[in-house]
Amino acid sequence: MQLRLTINDQRHELEVEPHRPLADVIRTDAALTGTKVACGEGTCGSCTVLVDGRAVLSCLTLAVACDGADVRTVEGEDELLGRLQAAFTAEDAFQCGFCTPGQLLSAVALLRANPRPSSAEIRAGMSGNLCRCGAYPAIERAVARAAGEAR
Amino acid sequence: MARLVKTQVEMEGRYEERWTLVEEDVTPEYADGEELAVVGHPHTRVSAAARVTGGARFISDIDLPGMVHAAVLRSPHANARVASLDRAAAAALPGVRAVIGPGDVPERDGRPVLTDAPAYAGGAVAAVAADTPDQAERALEALAPGWEPLAFVVDLDEGLARQEFTEDPEETSRGDVDAALAGAAAVIEAEYRTPTQIQTPLEPHCAVAAWDAGGLTVWSSTQGIFAARDELARAFGLEPDDVRVVCEYMGGGFGGKQGCGPEGYMAAELARRAGRPVRLVYTRRDEHTTAGYRAPTVQTYRIGADADGKLVGVEGSAVIGVGVHGWVFPVLNPAEALYECAHVRSMVLPVKLNLGFSNAFRAPGVMEGTFGFEQALDELAEELGIDPLEIRLRNPAAIEQASGKPYTSKHLEACQRRVAELAGWKERDALRSDGRVRRGMGLASQIWWGGGGPPAHATVRLGKTARPTLVCGFQDIGTGTMTASAVVVAEALGVPVGHVRVQAGDTARSGYGPTSGGSMTLASVAPAVRTAAHDVRTQLLDLAADMFEIAASDLVLADGHVSSRDGTLRHEITEITSKLGNSSLVGHGSRGPNPDGMRVNTFGCQAAQIAVDTLTGAVTVEKVWAVHDVGRIVNPMGAMSQVTGGVLQAVGFALSEERVVDPTTGTVVNAGLEDYKVPTIADTPEIVCEFVDSPDPHLALGIKGLGEPPIIPTAAAIGNAFAHATGVRVRQAPFTPRRVLEALAG
Amino acid sequence: MKPFTYSAPASVAEAAERLAAPGARAMGGGTDLLPQLQRGIRRAGEVVDLRGAVPAGILAAGQGVRIGAATRVADVARDPDMAARFAVLAQAAGAVASPQLREMGTVAGNLCQAVRCWYYRHPDLTCWLRGGDTCYAQVGDHRKHGLEPGDCISVAPSDLAAALLALRAVVTTNRRESFPLADLYRKATAGDRSTIALDDGELVTAVTVPEPPDASAYMRAGERAAWSFALCGVAAARFGGEVRLAAIGVSNLPRLLDPADPLAGLPGLEMTGWKRRLLETLTQDALAAVG
Known part of the structure; x- marks a missing residue:
């Protein structure tokens, strides 16, 4: 099927089979491998991207169901994302870094909806992103730090 | 002058005598009590930019021209024989480039990688490579295996x-x-x-294999590039250096990715037959059924x-x-x-x-x-x-109990006392109550090895821009070895940590580096790195001494400058290096042995405060205090992250993680992250972490390892806290609501 | 995943027509359907994306609210009016799965989701509920299953169903103007293993809560602090002197409980007796919360 996607402000016109997940199309057709697939069944959050502003799991989203959508990934240029990337670096909020792109996109969605989240709100808002290295305390600090550095 | 000596080498508590190459090493140890400019201060990761922007290319991201995709046929039975397999049907399908079955892959550790007698559900029987993942899936179906199920035993008792x-x-x-x-x-x-x-690394086991005239290259999500290289060379009958194993970024191992897993063998064999690069990535289900576990x-x-x-x-x-x-x-x-x-x-x-x-x-x-x-x-x-x-x-x-040998250093009792002080151990009974939610505190101690040892080699080169490059044979699996190594180089050369380029994770460009395991990576690598950097430092100071007509021993390197001790002379390092043109100062270092006749161990103690809802069975770990004795801390920021990671994996062990095997079919029923519950950010306790931070006087740089120690005592401390809180001891982990309610019901 | 065709009808009528075809599968957010297709435990000839066909959004309806079938679960959770007047529903919506799954999942999809039973979802087994002849859970490991004996011992997973059942919600489909939520569910039988009482081509278009309760609350226990399907969830809503209690996680279908005897008919099975205690606790907590 014909598919029009805008990924990080770049327009893509693609021919995509209906059963292909958005994650696969982002990684393969658009060659943006920052988006990770760790479980492929919607349980870990590594593949989180923004589709029309919502943080969704791209492994459980059909690409063809996103026709005309605006997709943002970790490779996108964005002030809030940049602030979070700096905060994740400063707080050591990752170890292997495989879950980090998904963490960052969830954090973007969280701070867009709630620019000054409490600790409990950060923990709730980030709870769909597993980090097996156990960087959670630093992730919480990083999200709070990025929120605090908002202009 | 180099010589070969026999020395004792340890990995995860197993000791063996090995010939070891020992090179002359004139690098002085850091002086006792010396305040170091870089080592021991917190540093963010040298690879941070790549990891937060999506620029880091992990193994499952590797995409080569002409690359095809593998899929593996696995047994659905707990024990079976494969009576038939229609390889021709699979091979005839569009896009299929190779089909392999039992006997086609070289053995791994003396065992078949593909077998017609899979003795567990998930055992690999055949594998295919096709142009697209979908075509590979279709080919697996076409194999239409005929199974003969056999009797099995999956229950431990x-x-x-x-x-x-x-x-x-x-x-x-x-x-x-x-x-x-x-x-x-x-x-x-x-x-x-x-x-x-x-283990649940978020990047599943995966490998990309490609053959060319020079031999075999495998990009492997591994904790040991050299171990993987040697395994593959043996298996495929190649010279070690005909095999190149690359692992620049990988998504976690936690012990489960030592050497080359079956995925590397299968990818290599498929690539050989397909005449194209092959990528093989385990499914999440594979991670829970066939990729290993803590027994x-x-x-x-x-x-x-x-x-x-x-x-x-x-x-x-x-x-x-x-x-x-x-x-x-x-x-x-x-x-x-x-x-x-x-x-x-x-x-x-x-x-x-x-x-x-x-x-x-x-x-x-x-x-x-x-x-x-x-x-x-x-x-x-x-x-x-x-x-x-x-x-x-x-x-x-006072001495190591099994061998009777002295420890190189031991501060366990200091850890225990400090944890008690931090946690308010003496007042812990004040936490207790008769209410619905019971609080309690427990503690537990830890012993592990982690002295590191030879061999490990490092090369440092410094060119005209005074930005050193370290080339070393380790792989950074998220533990921060790259950063800690850069810190050691920066200390020696007086340059910012951010100016050190670290090239690791590629067997083709460095000498041997150790597997990331047994808490031995940094303790093995850092001394070699320091020697290499010190070698360059000596050369640089000699050049400076010549240039500024002053004795090299009167010069110091710090803050990007070479200065005289009396402060009269101060020049940017680039004033010297800019004259190097296309030359470089090259330094080499290798890891010497640990002292014979002694035991190297790491120690620590943790306390946990938990809350138990006696009516729902919910257990919350509220706070963990961790104090560990692991010698000198090179990068406190990375060290803290190691501790939180270990503690959190132990919280999962204590509260929610448990593979469940169906007794009647012998298959894993929670083979995924929905039913196998690792902790989320919402399950995270407050973690207070300190280190004794006392350099081990008998070890190079005074460094011991930190990977394993923090995971060791947490679950026991939680168990002891549970008993303190409720008066009931649950002698089985994890403490799920079911187990807690059943225990409290008596 | 096996290939299928995809359609995104723009009207309910077109959607109904497409869904009536053999092999057609309704998709809302896809969070339940796609994992099943990936595991090969369901097949689809065509995936019919309903999000453009059925309404989304929360509208006032007299005293109550009408929630479009395609409304995202997250939008229910964060709606301020919902939190103020229908607390149990906002709380239940906020407890569903993970933040991302709440952004994706629709209200109707949540109500119609398949059970989470680890045998039902096992790619290599075909259990009774999926048309086989064995309820593997009964002879195997059913530590998280129901308290009610039967042909199948899996449990209702939808948090929203518990809340909406307590709130006396009614369902609207393209064929029926309104019927009680409880009637959306049916016990699977030997002849028909479906637990959703919709005809071929019938689809949920809205759920209506007729009036706000005087007080309401959702109590829930999972396997960890977040992102866990409910081991047990209890919704309570008080309308004047009447308290309606509904539970998930304890029986095949979302279940109305008798506040005087919430455990009635739920004896527990060999490995699930502990859930009786949990249900009792959550019931008492929910009752206490609604006064």
């Missing part, structure tokens, strides 16, 4: 009763335990059970002490559910080694089961053994009416 072991049960003992226990003032007996815990145990202890709480006898047995095969890890080491005791007997029974192979998971054996032993010790303390902290302080081991 049933396996023990059947007395089928992966290797012979082994008893070790010192002294006369029975006599000692007969004379004890108090003896407790207790049985503890620990679950199967899955489940049943531990039984009989421990006795005199009236003062001095241990007189320790007897332990550990039944381990090894699976079809696997290393037998030292579950009873904590019982044997954590405290002084002259009379110890231990028995290990490695039970064979129709389940995938077990392998290393962060502090393999010792973590689960600590869960049992450190709780049993609390039971003994309670029996004697002695405070749990006190009984630990009364039994310090």
